[in-house]
Amino acid sequence: MSVSLDPAVEALVDAGQFVLLELIRFDLFGKGAVPPKTVGYHRGGRPFTYNGLTYLPNRWLSPGAFSGSVGAAPTKRTITFSYAPTVNPEDAIAKIRTYNYLNAPVIITMLAGDPETDQVAGILTSVIYKIDTARFPRGAADKDGQRSLTVEIDLVPPGRSTRGSTLIKVSPADQNFDNHAADTSLEYVATNATIAEEWGQRSG
Structure with missing residues (x-):
């Protein structure tokens, strides 16, 4: 399936000069008394609002790379977040274990912007995933005994390719x-x- 780019984005791509802004959106399922939650993140320094959703800054550390193998196992993409406690009630990643996050939809979108005006021209790519697993590794203790906390989230394509591993x-x-x-x-x-x-x- 081919998708046409917005003319403004296409013009920037043809000119070879554009900036990229990567956004990630989670639509987490509710769990018990905890209602479902939609939350977004980007790797900039301040909140960024796009299409009515405010994307929170700095927590998304790494966009990850694809990994796969020969056979029926689905291709995975692992993304990494900082996991330090936060007082922001909108920061769902900080309390992701309170949600039913397995198989929750995740959308990673790449926006193209004009480098001269810093204005967003439109979407360059947008890919849908589902959460396969989440891990919570602890780093080594520093001189004060404090340990860094992160959350690593494995994403897989939705549909048939994920059912062998998630048993949905x-x-x-x-x-x-x-x-x-x-x-x-x-x-x-x-x-x-x-x-x-x-x-x-x-x-x-």
Whole structure:
């Protein structure tokens, strides 16, 4: 599938002079009394608002690189955040374990900007992932006994390629994503173990 760039972005790319701003958005699922949460981050020094969402600064340390192997295992991308406690109630990464974060959608967007005006021209790329795993490693203690805390989040593409590792239930939504928006072959996935359904052509 090909996607056309915004003419303003295309003009910057053709000129060979543009700045990049990488944004990451999490749509975390609720857990118990904790409601769902949408939060965004970027690696700049101050909050940045784009499309109605304010992206928080500095916590996103590394955009990560893709890793994969031969076989059915999905390609992964690992991103790293600082994990020091924060008083900002909007900073969901600081308390990500209070959410149902597994399989939550994540969108990484690359914006192109004009280097002369610092104005955003539009989207260069935008990729959807799902959270596969999260780890919370502790660094070595410094001279004061303090340890650095980080969170490493593994992202995988959504759909069929992730089901082998996350064991999520196949659903009509997954089937529509993987195949066709009007695909109804999994319409009875929740009842086919207990209710007999006829498939294919009838014999007469």
